[in-house]
Amino acid sequence: MEPGETDLHTLAGAYAMDAVADPDRAAFEQHLAGCGPCREEIRGLREATARLATAAQLRPRPELRTATLRAAALIRQLPPVVRADPAAMAGRAATAGPAVMAGPAVMAGPAVMAGRAATAGPADTAGRAATAGPADTAGRAATAGPADTAGAAGGPGTGSAAARPAASAGRTARGRLRGPLPRLALAAAGVLAVLVIVFAAMMHGTVRQLDQAQRRTHAIAAVLNATDVTMLTAKVSTGGSATVLMSHRQHALVFTAEGLRAPPAGRHYELWLKGPAGARPAGSLPAARAGMIGPMVVAGLASGDSIELAVEPAGPPRPTAPMIMLLGLGSR
Amino acid sequence: MPDGPDPIPAGPPIPAGPQRTAAQHGHGRALDALLAHVARGDERAFDAVYQQTAGQVLGIARRVLRDPAQSEEVMQEVLLDVWRTAARFDPELGSATAWVMTLAHRRAVDRVRSEQKSAQRELRFASAEIAYDEVTEAAEANLDRERVRRCLTSLTDLQRESVTLAYYGGYTYREVAELLGIAVGTVKTRMRDGLIRLRDCLGVD
Numbered sequence: 001m002e003p004g005e006t007d008l009h010t011l012a013g014a015y016a017m018d019a020v021a022d023p024d025r026a027a028f029e030q031h032l033a034g035c036g037p038c039r040e041e042i043r044g045l046r047e048a049t050a051r052l053a054t055a056a057q058l059r060p061r062p063e064l065r066t067a068t069l070r071a072a073a074l075i076r077q078l079p080p081v082v083r084a085d086p087a088a089m090a091g092r093a094a095t096a097g098p099a100v101m102a103g104p105a106v107m108a109g110p111a112v113m114a115g116r117a118a119t120a121g122p123a124d125t126a127g128r129a130a131t132a133g134p135a136d137t138a139g140r141a142a143t144a145g146p147a148d149t150a151g152a153a154g155g156p157g158t159g160s161a162a163a164r165p166a167a168s169a170g171r172t173a174r175g176r177l178r179g180p181l182p183r184l185a186l187a188a189a190g191v192l193a194v195l196v197i198v199f200a201a202m203m204h205g206t207v208r209q210l211d212q213a214q215r216r217t218h219a220i221a222a223v224l225n226a227t228d229v230t231m232l233t234a235k236v237s238t239g240g241s242a243t244v245l246m247s248h249r250q251h252a253l254v255f256t257a258e259g260l261r262a263p264p265a266g267r268h269y270e271l272w273l274k275g276p277a278g279a280r281p282a283g284s285l286p287a288a289r290a291g292m293i294g295p296m297v298v299a300g301l302a303s304g305d306s307i308e309l310a311v312e313p314a315g316p317p318r319p320t321a322p323m324i325m326l327l328g329l330g331s332r
Numbered sequence: 333m334p335d336g337p338d339p340i341p342a343g344p345p346i347p348a349g350p351q352r353t354a355a356q357h358g359h360g361r362a363l364d365a366l367l368a369h370v371a372r373g374d375e376r377a378f379d380a381v382y383q384q385t386a387g388q389v390l391g392i393a394r395r396v397l398r399d400p401a402q403s404e405e406v407m408q409e410v411l412l413d414v415w416r417t418a419a420r421f422d423p424e425l426g427s428a429t430a431w432v433m434t435l436a437h438r439r440a441v442d443r444v445r446s447e448q449k450s451a452q453r454e455l456r457f458a459s460a461e462i463a464y465d466e467v468t469e470a471a472e473a474n475l476d477r478e479r480v481r482r483c484l485t486s487l488t489d490l491q492r493e494s495v496t497l498a499y500y501g502g503y504t505y506r507e508v509a510e511l512l513g514i515a516v517g518t519v520k521t522r523m524r525d526g527l528i529r530l531r532d533c534l535g536v537d
Contacts (some may be wrong), residue, residue, distance in 0.1 A: 010517070013524030014505040018441045019498035021506070043426045045524075048531035050433040052499050055480035056391035060407060065382055068408050072378055072415040080419035115379065290401075 012038060016045035074217060077227060094235060209224050219297040223247045223254050228332075236309060236325045244307060248332040251301045256294035259283065270312045272300065272319060274307035275329075281317035282307070303331040363428040365534040371419035378415055385429070386411060386432075396440040396502035406443060410436045437499070444502045483533035491526030494519050 008031045014020050015028050032038050056276030223229060233243045240259035247253070255271060264268055269285035282298040298307070306328045310321035363384055369377035389410045397527040413435055421431050484492055490512070497508045509519040 007517075010524055011505075013522075013527045014498065014520055017495070017498040017523065017528060018438050019503060019505045019523065021445070021504045043430075044531050044536070045527045046426055046430045046434055047536035048527055048534055049437065049499055050427070050430040050475065051480055051534050051536060052487060052495075052530075053388050053392040053433040054429070055477040056395045056500070057387045057476070058391040058394055060390045060404070064404060064408060065379075065386065065432070068382060068386075068411050069375065069379055070407070070461045071412055073375060075412060075416055077415065078417050078419055086485060165500075204351065225344045 008039060009035075012041050013045065016042050016244060017049055074220075074221070089276060173263070196309055216295075216297055218298070219252065220254050220295060222250050223252050223297070226250045232327055232329070234325050234327045238311075238324045242309065242325055244327060244329070246329055248301060248303065248330075252297060252299045253295070253301055253307070253329070255282075255296045255298055255307070256292065257288075257309075258292050260285075260293060264290075267311050267313055269293075270310050270317050270321070271296070271308065272308045272317070273298065273301065273305045274319065275302055277302040277305065279319040281319075284317075285309075301329065305329045344441050357476065364423050367414075367418045367421050367428050370415060371421070373514045378495045381432075382411055382415060385414070388429075388433060392433065392436050392500075393440045395500045396437070396444060402443065403440075405434070412438055412444050413439075479534065483530050485527055486525045488522075490518075491522045491529065492515070494522040495526040498523060501516075 008028060011020060011024065011028045011031075015025070015032075016049055019193075032042065223245055226249050228249050229245055229247050231243065231245050233241060235241050236257065239261045240257055242255065242257040245254045260269065271282040271285060273280045273282050275283060280300065283296060284298075285293050285296070287293075308323045308327075309325040310319075310323050312318065312321045354448065363381065366377045366381050366384070370381055386407060390403055390407040393406040393410075397403050397406065411431070414432055421428060425431070426434075474537045484496070487495065493512060494505075494508055497503050497511060498505060501508075503511065505519050505523060507515055508523075512519065
């Protein structure tokens with residue numbers, strides 16, 4: 001592909017319909033960050049695609065409404081993005097960057113949302129490089145990708161820091177998380193939503209189950225709301241995948257798995273924490289429900305632990321069975 | 333609960349379904365206002381948002397994913413995203429409906445693509461004709477649907493096929509080019525021209 005300006009711009013239609021795979025998407029979003037008219041075009045096209053969705057309307061099962069409302073009541077909402085004083089350009093970079101990206105529900109992807117910071121500035125009229133005043137240029141530095149930083153007052157450092165929060169999140173990703181952060185955030189939100197739906201469903205049980213569910217919900221909430229919560233995923237070698245949300249501060253993690261094969265007769269899946277603190281059994285996995293196992297709360301996470309999964313025979317857990325999944329959890 | 337006037341309709345919940353749809357666009361601003369309440373943790377406002385959008389979110393998820401169970405999951409995930417991130421909705425960037433539908437479509441498409449990656453699933457065969465017919469076939473009398481259908485017929489065949497395969501089929505433009513046996517560059521321009529024409533025909537902006 002020749003990523004010329006014209007060539008890129010014709011991607012607007014495909015982009016507005018999410019018909020652009022990752023590498024193209026990143027290139028186009030970089031283009032968008034520096035092109036006000038393009039953002040305006042995307043906005044209009046998305047009003048049109050929204051009508052395509054409206055035309056496809058179906059009637060959801062009534063019980064989904066209850067489940068969704070209950071689930072929402074258990075989810076903490078993200079705070080709004082606080083708009084910085086327009087005079088403080090550095091502050092603007094901060095609000096346009098990771099704070100926005102933390103939201104998985106970012107409408108138009110990072111570039112467009114970040115672009116808002118630029119268009120909100122009083123000096124920005126068309127958002128074009130040719131017409132941009134100094135305020136706009138500085139604002140752009142906060143939002144533009146590397147390709148656009150040549151003319152930006154803030155220099156590449158500012159630009160890449162804001163446009164690629166994934167880099168600054170490398171600490172939490174620890175290299176095990178593949179793909180760009182927005183995808184991850186989406187995935188994390190998905191996991192969170194599923195967790196919460198599971199718990200909302202559990203609320204229908206008996207009072208005793210309710211108590212249990214509440215305790216577990218609380219334990220899960222403590223992990224999910226921890227400032228250092230980190231999501232890791234791993235393939236299970238015998239099939240399926242596992243997702244771990246962990247907080248070293250809370251010394252706990254939440255484990256879920258999907259698509260695991262039923263264990264052979266007389267055996268079960270056993271979870272282990274292993275590390276400098278020794279090997280500790282972390283519980284047997286319950287049976288899958290609708291293909292999904294967990295969420296299980298595992299307490300007692302220590303620095304340097306890894307979490308491992310083994311297929312074991314009945315009897316007390318023994319840390320000698322071959323591991324079918326191993327995930328290093330790092331240190332505090 | 334805010335003390336001021338409350339835009340949420342009192343009384344019994346609005347039934348979800350097509351009988352309400354015709355009035356919906358007149359309520360576009362209402363959805364914007366509801367989101368502001370949702371952002372402040374108003375569960376009743378969220379219920380109203382659910383009732384205004386869940387059917388459309390489910391509809392687009394189903395169109396892209398085909399699988400009813402997965403579509404319902406996506407619908408719930410999207411609505412919970414709306415709850416979680418309502419404070420990040422910015423009316424300057426577009427209507428509330430467009431915001432929610434963009435979330436919905438993006439999430440449905442992400443799911444299709446991650447499945448394809450993991451399972452190396454074969455490209456589902458779907459002719460553009462099928463994708464297009466579904467718009468007309470979808471049964472219940474619905475002004476929106478009628479209008480969208482009419483506007484889709486105003487597109488050239490290639491524009492319409494490109495748009496429906498991408499939006500309803502969840503294909504990338506490169507996949508659409510492959511399916512239609514035409515150049516990638518042609519598909520890109522047809523998608524853009526088609527959407528622009530659709531936008532103008534629908535009178536949205």
